[in-house]
Amino acid sequence: MKILRYPFREKDVRALRAGDEVSISGVLFTGRDKFHKAFADGCGVECDFRDAALYHCGPVVVRTGGGEWKVLAAGPTTSVRENPYEPAFIAASGVRVIIGKGGMDSRTLEALARCGAVYVQATGGAAALYAKAVKRVAGVMRLEEFGAAEACWRFEVEDFRGIVAMDSHGRSLFDTVRIGAKKALDRLF
Amino acid sequence: MRKKEIIETLAALVAETSSKLPDDVAGALRRAKRREEPGSPAAAVLATILGNCSLAAKNTTPLCQDTGTLTFFVSSSLRRIVTREAVEDAVALATERGALRRNCIDSVTGVSRDANSGGGFPVVHYTDDGFPAGEGDVALLLKGGGSENMSRQYSLPDETLGAGRDLDGVRRCVLDAAFKAQGFGCAPGILGVAVGGDRALGYETAKLQLLRPVGSRSPDRALAAMEKRLVEEINSLGIGPMGLGGRTTVLDVKIAGLSRLPASFFVTVAYMCWALRRRSVHIGGGRRAWK
Structure with a gap:
């Protein structure tokens, strides 16, 4: 198990290899479709992503009786929809860790290598476990405009686990698996 | 049962379905974990899934945040008790309680339908399965996007x-x-x-x-x-x-x-x-x- 603690430094992130299991603690922002589009359109989402993590996630968040936010479910959403936006986001924001599911395309893989970042695969559907890793909701942006599932939440997480699926050295586990599966498929046809 | 009890029962069905995997599926996942190479990403993913399911079941919270399209299958013998209106009220109640994400968007305007109803959602099928009037089954399937x-x-x-x-x-x-x-x-x-x-x-x-x-x-x-x-x-x-x-x-x-x-x-x-x-x-x- 590799350990990452906020602020996530470039040299620590570059030391990670595809296939490593990683435990992440520190600042994590959620951002999915509306967030990426807004960022690309230049109507900036004002927060400091430098050396933090961005999580493709639409959580279930409720207000408790005391008026505090409580995260009930926070699993990953499919990342491919953000392919058009992610390379520019990585370059402009200084984010070090992208977390999601299903992987991203070669443009993102190239941006990870150029900027010193990794893509971590969270387990799809494991929403209760990831909600438990959220120790504090430190803020939310664009809640009214985007809705709770699409808003940019700032979470402080402890021992959030995933698998490095795309590293900063041009290696993607998804590509390896797809190539192997295609060969196996051809034998069955 | 009175209308209020029916709505409570249906809201409980939604919460149970959203938080607990059926035994056959959970069993298949446990067998899968035993088949995978220890220390592999596959074994780690399956361990995460199983840990997640125990936690969600214990706390009755959604086991996946995409609480999905809700499809109800209702015995037609319950048609007058388990009405579409009762189902919609129960879904709204379950949403307020956090068993469902606000997961229903008007495709034309892009506006969230916060009660998770309208425009065809939730899906309700009445099926003829031979129960006498006033008695029957309500089954629910949640399938994520x-x-x-x-x-x-x-x-x-x-x-x-x-x-x-x-x-x-x-x-x-x-x-x-x-x-x-x-x-x-x-x-x-x-x-x-x-x-x-x-x-x-x-x-x-x-x-x-x-x-x-x-x-x-x-x-x-x-x-x-x-x-x-x-x-x-x-x-x-x-x-x-x-x-x-x-x-x-x-x-x-x-x-x-x-x-x-x-x-x-x-x-x-x-x-x-x-x-x-x-x-x-x-x-x-x-x-x-x-x-």
């Missing part, structure tokens, strides 16, 4: 797949669907397949197969053999849990045969993620019982 996006329909013959209008053509379509889904639909998945029908009946029937318990085989011998063969062949592709490689790409494949027109031959594959959430409750004699 990531897996729904991986469902496909083929029209045979399909030259690119070398798929003709026979069972081997069906086999090629299902293999292609599993390959194209990779880990995107949250593998290990459960595939519901319909052979024939018109396009709409194909999708409906394929989805209905997801109500069959994992491990059960079709009563049709040829289809049962094909189900078994496809489980083995898909798992030999090595896509694995969440597409990170491994021995378990599907937990099961279910196939149903339908009639078709001479001109059409559709093969429909409903991809269901590992989080196959289904549950039912029996209502009768003023009481309710979980099934």
